[in-house]
Amino acid sequence: MIITKAKPIEEILPFLEGKERIFIVGCNVCAAKMKTGGEPEVLALLDSLTSAGYNVVGWALPTAACSVRSYDSLAEKNEKINDADCVLVMGCGSGTSVIASLLDIPVTGTNDTLSLGGQIGSASVVHLCTLCGDCNIGDYSGICPNACCPKSQINGPCGGSKNGKCEVSKTSECVWYLIEKKMDSLQSLPILTKIKPPKDHSV
Structure with a gap:
């Protein structure tokens, strides 16, 4: 799930x-x-813009803004998009880019794209993946230290973690504490003795 944050109207x-x-x-x-682009948020933005004197000719809620297939059905069902001289996309940067690539009018996003995360129960987990292109999450039993550690430590905790807590965010558990705890339960701690080379940022 792409994690986004709504930009202020200003x-x-x-x-x-x-x-x-x-x-x-x-x-x-x-x-x-994320409550940054569903129907309630679209209608709230429409109301805000209308109240401010702007002419909103229409709105649509495709399954996913990043899907070209969604856009095709969007254009067929919402002819008013052809009457617009600009489009606001309430999705991530990818969704905004897809819509922009298919239109000859200005397009912008109303959200800031923060990271690739997920939803566990009712909680949104923000940093699960950095899309680094050099994935070795299997070495850490499914917990990515590159994404979850503020320092991106891939060979064990830094010297500042204490009592299982992160040095940077003292209220958060150190990701290496979580990795070691999980790998210990899986009897796979010896894997952590192998030093990992630096991430290949060229990919």
């Missing part, structure tokens, strides 16, 4: 300067779960 309004007809595109997957 950051969106400059993009609308000189634009007369606005169309809003939400995202009914990640952004909906």
Whole structure:
């Protein structure tokens, strides 16, 4: 799940300067779960813009803004998108990029894209993956230290962790404490004795 945070309206309004007809595109997957682009958020933005005197010609909520297939059905069912002179996408950077690649009018996103995370029960977990292109999460029993450690330590904890707590965020558990605890329960601690080379950032 892509983790996003809604931009304040003050950051969106400059993009609308000189634009007369606005169309809003939400995202009914990640952004909906994050409450940054589902139907309630789309309607709230529509109300805010209308109250501010902007002409919102329409809105749509495709399954996923990042899917070209979703856009095809979006355009077929929402002809008013062709009447717009700008589009606001309430999704992640990927969704905004896909919509922008298919339109000849200005497109911008209303969210900041933070990371790749997930949802465990009712809780959103923000940092689960950094999309590094050099994945070795299996070496750590499914917990990525590159994403979950503020220092991206891949060969064990730093010298600042204490009593299982992170030095950077003292209220958070050190990811290496969690890794060692899980690998101990799986009887796979010896794997951690192998030194990992630095991440290959060229990929």
